[in-house]
Amino acid sequence: MQLTVGVIVATVAVVCVLVVLRRNRSEQRELERHSVTAEQLHELLASNQETLVFDVRQPLDLLAYPEIIPRAQRISPTEVMEKPSLIPQEKDVVVYCTCPSDKTSRMVLRRALKLHFYQVKLLKGGLAAWKASGYPVEPYKEVFHLYRPSLARGSG
Numbered sequence: 001m002q003l004t005v006g007v008i009v010a011t012v013a014v015v016c017v018l019v020v021l022r023r024n025r026s027e028q029r030e031l032e033r034h035s036v037t038a039e040q041l042h043e044l045l046a047s048n049q050e051t052l053v054f055d056v057r058q059p060l061d062l063l064a065y066p067e068i069i070p071r072a073q074r075i076s077p078t079e080v081m082e083k084p085s086l087i088p089q090e091k092d093v094v095v096y097c098t099c100p101s102d103k104t105s106r107m108v109l110r111r112a113l114k115l116h117f118y119q120v121k122l123l124k125g126g127l128a129a130w131k132a133s134g135y136p137v138e139p140y141k142e143v144f145h146l147y148r149p150s151l152a153r154g155s156g
Helices: 004-032 038-046 057-064 077-082 100-114 126-132 147-154
Strands: 051-055 072-074 091-096 120-123
Touching: 004 051, 038 051, 038 091, 057 091, 091 100, 091 126, 100 120, 100 147
Parallel strands: 051 072, 051 091, 091 120
Antiparallel strands: none
16 A cells, blocks of 8 residues: 555656656747847847847846946836836847846746737846957946835835
8 A cells, every 4th residue: 555655656746847847848948939149139239120128137236237238228127027018019129137047037038928028038148148249338327226215115
């Protein structure tokens, strides 16, 4: 009896692991279809093709690296998650960040895809890949907040 239960538990565990691995591979393929390299983004921008670029870095990352890809617009990831319409659904869009493994860009991309924004892509390697390829950056001079004042009022 114990052997039968053990075999059933092991079988269920193996099936669960296989399902998770398959889902992760499927998600990875989807993200790869919706990503561009620094070289591809540079070519898009150089061709004057209407492509919007959004810097979706966390505020502390922007403080650490106060530079931005030319023509990029800054939108905080929190704003994008709360109000996805900030990214136009009908235009080609590339988002980037400075997170390891493009974490913030992936989060924004997943949200966009769930809302059927299929023209959104992420820049593989983010700002670091752009700079490593020798492409220009410019200083970021806009004002930004490290916290959301509406959230800060409630604490204390």
